[in-house]
Amino acid sequence: MKNFSLEVEGSSTIDQLNLPFYSSAEKHQLKVVQDLHLSLAIPLPGYVGNDSNRHPIMRAFKPLKFSFGGSLACVASSMTKDSNFPPGDSLILRSTQLGLLIVHFDSDVPLPVAICAVEQLNLPI
Numbered sequence: 001m002k003n004f005s006l007e008v009e010g011s012s013t014i015d016q017l018n019l020p021f022y023s024s025a026e027k028h029q030l031k032v033v034q035d036l037h038l039s040l041a042i043p044l045p046g047y048v049g050n051d052s053n054r055h056p057i058m059r060a061f062k063p064l065k066f067s068f069g070g071s072l073a074c075v076a077s078s079m080t081k082d083s084n085f086p087p088g089d090s091l092i093l094r095s096t097q098l099g100l101l102i103v104h105f106d107s108d109v110p111l112p113v114a115i116c117a118v119e120q121l122n123l124p125i
């Protein structure tokens with residue numbers, strides 16, 4: 001389990017991460033998929049919280065689609081300086097009663113499997 005930091009400069013704010021879930025209207029969801037870009041500091045593989053030699057890398061994610069269950073699937077934009085992460089890793093965002101659930105999957109996990117895994121947690125929305 002890795003923790004994401006929203007305090008890293010250039011990272012999306014919690015308000016930006018919650019924006020897709022303000023409305024379930026199709027028009028709003030289409031605008032989110034077309035216009036929104038998210039940036040998160042994703043820890044490198046093997047990163048340990050107090051390891052000062054390894055800093056999380058800022059990753060850009062583009063929303064791809066909303067699932068029928070209300071989750072937002074995002075895929076990483078390819079970045080040349082980002083050689084430690086293969087293109088195609090994904091984020092699944094899901095708004096729950098407890099807050100925003102953000103789950104990062106490596107590129108070897110197919111997007112439908114990632115969405116299904118998050119939605120099977122059965123967290124109340």
